[in-house]
Amino acid sequence: MTDYDFSTRAIRTGQEFDPTTGSVIPPVYFTTTFVQDGIGGFRNGYEYARGGNPTRTSLETLLAGLEGGDRGFSFASGLAAEDTLLRAILAPGDHVLMGNDVYGGSHRLVSRAFIPWGISLSTVEMVDLDAVRAAIRPDATKVVWLETPSNPLMKITDIAAVAELAHAVGAIVVVDNTFASPYLQQPLSLGADVVVHSTTKYLGGHSDVLGGAVILNEGDLAEKVAFLQFGIGAVSGPMDAWLTIRGIKTLAVRMDRHSSNAQTIAEKLVGHAKLERVYYPGLPDHPGHELAATQMKSFGGMISVQLADGPTARRFAESMTLFQLAESLGGVESLVCYPAEMTHASVKGTSLEVPDSVVRLSVGIEGVDDLLGDVLGALDRV
Numbered sequence: 474m475t476d477y478d479f480s481t482r483a484i485r486t487g488q489e490f491d492p493t494t495g496s497v498i499p500p501v502y503f504t505t506t507f508v509q510d511g512i513g514g515f516r517n518g519y520e521y522a523r524g525g526n527p528t529r530t531s532l533e534t535l536l537a538g539l540e541g542g543d544r545g546f547s548f549a550s551g552l553a554a555e556d557t558l559l560r561a562i563l564a565p566g567d568h569v570l571m572g573n574d575v576y577g578g579s580h581r582l583v584s585r586a587f588i589p590w591g592i593s594l595s596t597v598e599m600v601d602l603d604a605v606r607a608a609i610r611p612d613a614t615k616v617v618w619l620e621t622p623s624n625p626l627m628k629i630t631d632i633a634a635v636a637e638l639a640h641a642v643g644a645i646v647v648v649d650n651t652f653a654s655p656y657l658q659q660p661l662s663l664g665a666d667v668v669v670h671s672t673t674k675y676l677g678g679h680s681d682v683l684g685g686a687v688i689l690n691e692g693d694l695a696e697k698v699a700f701l702q703f704g705i706g707a708v709s710g711p712m713d714a715w716l717t718i719r720g721i722k723t724l725a726v727r728m729d730r731h732s733s734n735a736q737t738i739a740e741k742l743v744g745h746a747k748l749e750r751v752y753y754p755g756l757p758d759h760p761g762h763e764l765a766a767t768q769m770k771s772f773g774g775m776i777s778v779q780l781a782d783g784p785t786a787r788r789f790a791e792s793m794t795l796f797q798l799a800e801s802l803g804g805v806e807s808l809v810c811y812p813a814e815m816t817h818a819s820v821k822g823t824s825l826e827v828p829d830s831v832v833r834l835s836v837g838i839e840g841v842d843d844l845l846g847d848v849l850g851a852l853d854r855v
C-alpha cells in the first residue's frame with residue numbers, strides 16, 4: 474500500500490476482507506488459542522493470543538504502515554508500550570535523557586520503576602540543542618526521549634537535530650508522537666529510531682479505548698520488543714485492537730478538523746485581556762512555529778493558555794461547559810485539563826512541574842463557533 478495516500482492507507486492497510494465470507498470488515502478474533510495441524514503445525518504462525526491474534530496483527534500492520542516503519546507492536550496502554558520498549562533497550566548503569574516537559578507518566582515510569590533497577594535519568598530543555606549536547610553522557614546515555622509538540626507547553630523540538638546528537642554516541646531516539654499522530658508528523662522519516670503512541674488519544678480518537686504502540690524498523694531492537702511483547706504480555710485484546718482500527722480509519726479527516734478548529738480558536742484568543750499567553754505552534758509568534766511547519770502537516774488540536782494565576786486558571790477550567798473537565802485528549806469531544814493537578818500531578822516538585830496558571834485544551838471536532846463561545850464565555854466569568 475506504500476504508494477497510496479495516507480487517507481487510503483489508513484482505511485486499507487492490514488484490512489483485507491475475510492476470505493471465507495467476503496465480509497468487508499475483517500472479523501474480531503475472539504480467541505485465545507489456535508488449533509494446530511499436528512504438533513507445531515501453526516496456521517499463519519498463530520499459536521496462542523499473547524503471542525499473536527489476527528485482529529492485533531491487523532492493527533500492528535496498520536500502525537507500521539502509517540508511521541513508515543517496518544514493525545508495529547500494539548499494547549494494552551501507552552505506558553505498557555513504553556515499559557516494554559525501555560526494558561528491551563536498557564540494562565543497569567544506562568542513562569535515559571528525557572525532555573523536561575514529557576508526559577508526567579512517562580517520567581514517573583522511568584523514575585519510579587527503572588531507577589530502582591539501576592538506571593539513571595536526567596531531564597533537559599529538549600528544544601535547546603546546546604543543552605541536549607551537554608546533557609548526553611557519551612559513555613552511558615542509551616535513550617533520548619522526546620515529545621513534539623510537548624505536553625502541555627507545546628514546545629517544538631527539532632527531531633533530526635536531536636537524532637544527530639544522540640546517534641553520535643549510539644543512543645536510541647524515541648519520539649512520543651501522541652500529540653501529532655502519524656497524519657501530521659512521521660518521526661522515523663526525520664531520523665528517530667522508535668515512535669511510541671498512546672493510541673488512547675488521536676489514533677483511537679473517540680475516548681473509548683485504551684492502547685499503546687511501538688513502531689520501529691527491522692533489527693535487533695525490533696526482535697527484542699517482539700520477544701518482550703510476548704514474554705511480558707502487556708498486549709492489547711482483540712476488541713481494543715478492533716476499536717483502534719475503526720478509529721484510525723477517520724484519522725485524517727479528524728486531524729484536519731482538530732487542527733483547523735484549534736487554529737481558529739488560538740488566533741481568536743491572542744491578545745485576550747484575561748490571558749497572559751496562548752501556546753499553540755500554529756501561531757506565527759510561537760518560537761517553534763517555523764520548525765513545526767517543516768516537521769508537521771498542520772499544527773494539531775492541542776492549545777494551552779496561561780491565565781493570571783493558579784486560582785483564576787482553576788476557575789476558568791471549571792467554568793467551561795462544552796469543554797468537559799477530564800484527563801486525556803485527542804477524542805472527537807473537546808476536553809479541558811488543569812495539568813498542575815491532573816495530568817502532571819505526579820511531577821509536582823520536579824523539573825517537569827507545570828505552572829499552576831496553565832490550562833490545557835484538547836480541541837475536538839465540534840462546531841468551532843460553539844467551542845469558541847464556550848472558551849470566551851468561561852473567560853468572561855473568571
Ligand SMILES: Cc1ncc(COP(=O)(O)O)c(C=O)c1O
Nearest residue numbers: 550551552576649651671673684
Ligand atoms: C503524550 C502521552 N504519552 C503517553 C501517555 C500514556 O498513555 P496511556 O494513558 O495510554 O497509558 C499519555 C497519556 O496521557 C500521553 O498523553
